[in-house]
Amino acid sequence: MVKGHDIYDATAGVETAARQAGIAARGLRNATADRKNQMLLGIAAALEAHRAQILDANADDMRRGSESGMARSLLDRLSLTDERIEGIAAAVRHVATLPDPVGEVVRGSTLANGLVLRQVRVPMGVIGMIYEARPNVTVDAASLALKAGSAVILRGGHAAASTNAVLVDLMRQAVADAGLNPDLVQTIDAYGREGSVALMRARGMVDLVIPRGGAGLIQTVVRESLVPVIETGVGNCHVYVDRAADLQKALAITLNSKTQRPGVCNAAETLLVHKDVAATFMPQVLAALADKGVTLHGCEVTQKLAPAGVAVVPATDEDWATEYLDLEMAVRVVDSIDDAVAHIRAYSTGHTEAIVSEDVAAIRMFMREIDTAAIMINTSTRFTDGGELGLGAEIGISTQKLHARGPMGLTELTTTTWIVEGDGHVRK
């Protein structure tokens, strides 16, 4: 890994990479789905064939990580095993089975004057990914971008630099073996932080930057990038248990939303309970959450309703705003659905908001008043996921309103062109 590049070197290097990516992307623009799938299968095979090399590089990264005192949860995300490499390869093969979004006719018609219109999906071009030290994202992002007809420039967390270097080399070789331009997949990890900055400034050469990681990373990219960005993933998700809730469903949904996989963006962070059911529901749900190891931060009423032996620490305003991404939950009793809506409006990050209710009027009100990427009705927040919602795969979950909102699959990685066919038509 080259260190100490200054911003001029990094800019020159990243711009060269972006230009090469642009040239490579032109070659992929009109590749058939068969051709792209063959390339993806080649990538999957290459990863499996070179497991030892990948694991060696990963061991380097892991050793550096341990030595620098990296947290165990981060080391776990960084770590690869035979099984994980198989999982990554299987995910690439799965992308190969998905329908090709390129060429899809989105709209079309023949106008009164005889002009024939089609709005057709075409590749985005060059996609930049800025993410953390998770080697699986390196391959996931590349395979989705390639299937969608775009080149990808990868900037992973420096802690995974050795693993990513090997993964990118293997992918480039597989792309070349499929008769396509290896510059479709490039890493700019060697340019360090300055490389990220240069990527974000490469407007006109890079068509889209997707940040994937923690709130800090995403906010930096959103604020600094001149290239269009899709903001992803920060989820301060709420479960609201209405007074008309089926409390058994509410219990299952709350537990699943919080504890099934607490470290991801679609996990719930705050539970809101209508006061009419609080006396019945709160003791059950607090005990069940505590039983799963969840640390509870509650409002005053919640604290009073905690059963013996269940600790509830006082919730602060900061708790309502926190995406714990861990076995922690903020809990509040609300006087009405209006108060629940007001709370969610104040603290939502626009990712996923759930209501548990058997009352159609309450559900209708919740749907109308909450502005978010996904609304869950009597359903766990954990379903906001490209795989679960039938998109086949996802490159991230958009929490912005432009272009894509919610899980982004292959379709969301494309753009469109209007094709207008006439026979000498002119405007009058």
Place this chain on the structure above:
Amino acid sequence: MVKGHDIYDATAGVETAARQAGIAARGLRNATADRKNQMLLGIAAALEAHRAQILDANADDMRRGSESGMARSLLDRLSLTDERIEGIAAAVRHVATLPDPVGEVVRGSTLANGLVLRQVRVPMGVIGMIYEARPNVTVDAASLALKAGSAVILRGGHAAASTNAVLVDLMRQAVADAGLNPDLVQTIDAYGREGSVALMRARGMVDLVIPRGGAGLIQTVVRESLVPVIETGVGNCHVYVDRAADLQKALAITLNSKTQRPGVCNAAETLLVHKDVAATFMPQVLAALADKGVTLHGCEVTQKLAPAGVAVVPATDEDWATEYLDLEMAVRVVDSIDDAVAHIRAYSTGHTEAIVSEDVAAIRMFMREIDTAAIMINTSTRFTDGGELGLGAEIGISTQKLHARGPMGLTELTTTTWIVEGDGHVRK
């Protein structure tokens, strides 16, 4: 008009406006189409009923404009007449007739596990418009935003400030008369340049900024805005006349593309002619263009092919990159369709590119190789227009790849929400 606001005043003022717009937008979020249409008809009626007041304010702006030496073309865009006010009111009434995009189900399905999915169009929220001294844009933008369920914050060119103030007052009154919150329509013209800056910084309070105007304005907004932007309108559009072109169609299309309305973004700026037809076509087209008053900038071959009496000045690299927006055209002879594609790739702004050819292979190649918002086949570039393409109306023409590409109608002013209905569903 308040002058000399500093950035702190402007920020406070614009943020207050944005928050009020956000509150107002919530009230419009679930308004029925009938309700919104009634409001729009009220706006149209108010504009017609208060013509004298509008014309007075416009006369003020025109006098200030003349005194400050404003160009005649700009004065023409600033100027209102009885007829133009009627045209503006008619456009608002037309927006009332268009289908409401809010509530449209974009996708939907029932998953294997019984979850019922719908992706539904919902309003964007608060839309900022930054534009030049064209009072019609004030009303156009407001009516489209309102119909799409959003509040609008307007920042028009200072030269139109008096006219815009009256138009905004009239619209606010009509909104209030329809029983809706007048803060749905606001102007921040009083805060001057600092107001624009504050609007672009109001991330989280404003959902989208659309700049509409010249290249300088648009580039400033794209570079400075922290709020997501849709880049609009710069069109360095090309007409390529292939060796297999029907030269009669080519002549009509070239003339229409260049001269039917030269001051707009979908007018053609450069003509590329295949060398095999140049000797026949060039003298005709140059004479016809010159006859329409077009100043011609040609490559060496073009200069040689100019008929007697037709002046062709030598084209520079700058000419190929210039959006004249006037009766001027750059003309070049190319050796092949590949050279035409290479030229367009080098100079295109991704707006509209036209090919004139009867050869299906040439057309296919052009469509595959050119990455742009709109491709015209044997058709004038002037058809890239929301009205012409059946979108009903347009707020601008996007030349970026995210969210919307090409003419933006009501649909493009909305976002979506995933609604996921279960019956106690949890993830396994």
